[in-house]
Amino acid sequence: MLDVSTQSVETAAPRRGVVRRVAIVASLTLVLVAVAASLYMVRTVDSQLADIAKTYEIRRQASELMLAVVDAETGQRGYLITRDEAYLEPYNIAVGNLSQTYQSLLALISDNPTQLSRLEALVPDLDAKRAEMARTIELMSSGQNAEALALLRSDTGLELMERIRSVVRQVIGEEDDKLIERNSRMEFYRQLLVATILAALAAAAILTYALLSRTQRKVVALAQQQNRLRTANEELEAHVRERTAAVEEARGHAERERARLETLLQDTNHRIGNSLATVSSLLGLQLARTASDEVRNALEAAQLRVQAIASGHRRLRLGPDLETTDAAEFLTDVIDDLAAAMPPDKAVTFEKHLEPMIIPARDATTLGIVVSELVTNALKHAFAEGQAGTVHIRFERGEDGVIALSVEDDGRGIASHSGQEGLGALIVKQLARQFGGSEPEYRAREGGGTAITVKLPRLDLSAASS
Structure with missing residues (x-):
C-alpha cells in the first residue's frame, strides 16, 4: 500500500511539472499573440481614422463646391435685380473658387470610381451654369435688361441648380454611408482592441503567477537544499573533529612510543658502552699485573680498541x-x-x-x-x-x-x-x-x-x- 501511494506521488509530480510548463508556454504565447493583435489593431485604427478624416474632407469640399455655386448665383441675382456692381465681387470670388474647389474634390475621390464618375458627369452642368450666369450679367451690363431678366426667369438655371444639388447630395450621401460604416468598424476595432488588451493582461497575470509560483518553489527548494547542506556540513565538521582528535591521539601515542624507543635505544647504547668500559677497566687491571712487554702491548692495544667501541656506542x-x-x-x-x-x-x-x-x-x-x-x-x-x-x-x-x-x-x-x-x-x-x-x-x-x-x-x- 505504501509503495502504491509513493509511486502515485512520484508520477504526479512530473505531471504537475508538465502542466505548469504547458501553462507557462500557453500564457506566453497568448501574450505574444495579444501584443501582435494590439499592434495590428492600432495600425487598423490609424487607417480607419485616416479614412474618416478623408470622408469629412470630401464632404467639406462637396459642400464648398455647392456653396460656391450658390454664392455665384446669389451675386448674379443681386446684380440683376439691383444693378449694383457690388454684387459682382462675391460672384467673381465664387466663380474663381468653383474651379479650385472642384479640382480639390476631384483629387480626393480619384480612388473611388463611382464618385469620380459623378463628378465628371457634373462638369457639363457646372459649365452650363457658369455660362448662364455670365450671359445674364453680360446682357444686363450691355443694357439689355429685358433679355437678361427673361433668361433669368426661364427654368434653365433652376434645372441646372437642381442637377448640381442632386449630384452633390449623392456625393455627400455616399460619404455619409462610408462614415457610418467606418464608425461602426472603429467601434468594432475598439472593442476588439479592448478585448485583446484584457486577454493580454489576463495572460500576463497567469504568466506572472506561474513564474512567481515557480520562483517560490525554487526558493523553497534552495532553502531546503541549504538546510541539508548545512546539516551535512555540521555532520562533516563533527566527523572531522572526531577524526582529528583520533589522529592527534594516535600521533601523541606514536610520539610517546618513539620517545620511549629512542630512550630505550640510547639506554641500550649507553649500557653497551658502559659494559665495554668495564671490559676496558678489566683489561687495565690485567695490564697492571702483566710483566711481559709483549703481553702488555697486546693488552694495551685491546684496551684502546675496546675504549673506541665503547666511545662510539656512548x-x-x-x-x-x-x-x-x-x-x-x-x-x-x-x-x-x-x-x-x-x-x-x-x-x-x-x-x-x-x-x-x-x-x-x-x-x-x-x-x-x-x-x-x-x-x-x-x-x-x-x-x-x-x-x-x-x-x-x-x-x-x-x-x-x-x-x-x-x-x-x-x-x-x-x-x-x-x-x-x-x-x-x-x-x-x-x-x-x-x-x-x-x-x-x-x-x-x-x-x-x-x-x-x-x-x-x-x-x-x-x-x-x-
Missing part, C-alpha cells in the same frame, strides 16, 4: 627516524674522547675538517673504529715522547663524488712509520672493505709527516636520505 645520537645520525657530530665526539684519553706526555692537538653528512646509524660505530685506529696509529708512531704536533682528521666528499676519510700528522714521517703492517692496519683494511674501499693509501705529507686516506665508496648515504 656518543651515538640517533636522528628523528631513529635509524640515522650526523657523521660530523658523531666523529667530533669520538675524536674528543680520544684526545681526553691521550697520555699526558703527548702534546698533540687535533684539527677536525668534517663535512656534515647523514649516515646510517649501523655504520657509525664502524666508522668510529676506523677513525680511532688511524688516530691511535698517528699518536703511537708519528711523535716521539714529549714531541708536540698536530693531527688533521678529514671526512669529506672528494671531487670524484666518493667519500674519503684521511688522517694526517706532521710527525716523523712515513719512513719511521712501523704501523703499516700491524694489527691496526689490518683492522682498518678489513673495515674499509665493508664500505667498498680498497687498500688504505699511505703517502708522505709535504712539510713532514704522514697522510693516510681510506676511500669509502659504498657508505650508504642514499638509504640514510630516504
Whole structure:
C-alpha cells in the first residue's frame, strides 16, 4: 500500500511539472499573440481614422463646391435685380473658387470610381451654369435688361441648380454611408482592441503567477537544499573533529612510543658502552699485573680498541627516524674522547675538517673504529715522547663524488712509520672493505709527516636520505 501511494506521488509530480510548463508556454504565447493583435489593431485604427478624416474632407469640399455655386448665383441675382456692381465681387470670388474647389474634390475621390464618375458627369452642368450666369450679367451690363431678366426667369438655371444639388447630395450621401460604416468598424476595432488588451493582461497575470509560483518553489527548494547542506556540513565538521582528535591521539601515542624507543635505544647504547668500559677497566687491571712487554702491548692495544667501541656506542645520537645520525657530530665526539684519553706526555692537538653528512646509524660505530685506529696509529708512531704536533682528521666528499676519510700528522714521517703492517692496519683494511674501499693509501705529507686516506665508496648515504 505504501509503495502504491509513493509511486502515485512520484508520477504526479512530473505531471504537475508538465502542466505548469504547458501553462507557462500557453500564457506566453497568448501574450505574444495579444501584443501582435494590439499592434495590428492600432495600425487598423490609424487607417480607419485616416479614412474618416478623408470622408469629412470630401464632404467639406462637396459642400464648398455647392456653396460656391450658390454664392455665384446669389451675386448674379443681386446684380440683376439691383444693378449694383457690388454684387459682382462675391460672384467673381465664387466663380474663381468653383474651379479650385472642384479640382480639390476631384483629387480626393480619384480612388473611388463611382464618385469620380459623378463628378465628371457634373462638369457639363457646372459649365452650363457658369455660362448662364455670365450671359445674364453680360446682357444686363450691355443694357439689355429685358433679355437678361427673361433668361433669368426661364427654368434653365433652376434645372441646372437642381442637377448640381442632386449630384452633390449623392456625393455627400455616399460619404455619409462610408462614415457610418467606418464608425461602426472603429467601434468594432475598439472593442476588439479592448478585448485583446484584457486577454493580454489576463495572460500576463497567469504568466506572472506561474513564474512567481515557480520562483517560490525554487526558493523553497534552495532553502531546503541549504538546510541539508548545512546539516551535512555540521555532520562533516563533527566527523572531522572526531577524526582529528583520533589522529592527534594516535600521533601523541606514536610520539610517546618513539620517545620511549629512542630512550630505550640510547639506554641500550649507553649500557653497551658502559659494559665495554668495564671490559676496558678489566683489561687495565690485567695490564697492571702483566710483566711481559709483549703481553702488555697486546693488552694495551685491546684496551684502546675496546675504549673506541665503547666511545662510539656512548656518543651515538640517533636522528628523528631513529635509524640515522650526523657523521660530523658523531666523529667530533669520538675524536674528543680520544684526545681526553691521550697520555699526558703527548702534546698533540687535533684539527677536525668534517663535512656534515647523514649516515646510517649501523655504520657509525664502524666508522668510529676506523677513525680511532688511524688516530691511535698517528699518536703511537708519528711523535716521539714529549714531541708536540698536530693531527688533521678529514671526512669529506672528494671531487670524484666518493667519500674519503684521511688522517694526517706532521710527525716523523712515513719512513719511521712501523704501523703499516700491524694489527691496526689490518683492522682498518678489513673495515674499509665493508664500505667498498680498497687498500688504505699511505703517502708522505709535504712539510713532514704522514697522510693516510681510506676511500669509502659504498657508505650508504642514499638509504640514510630516504
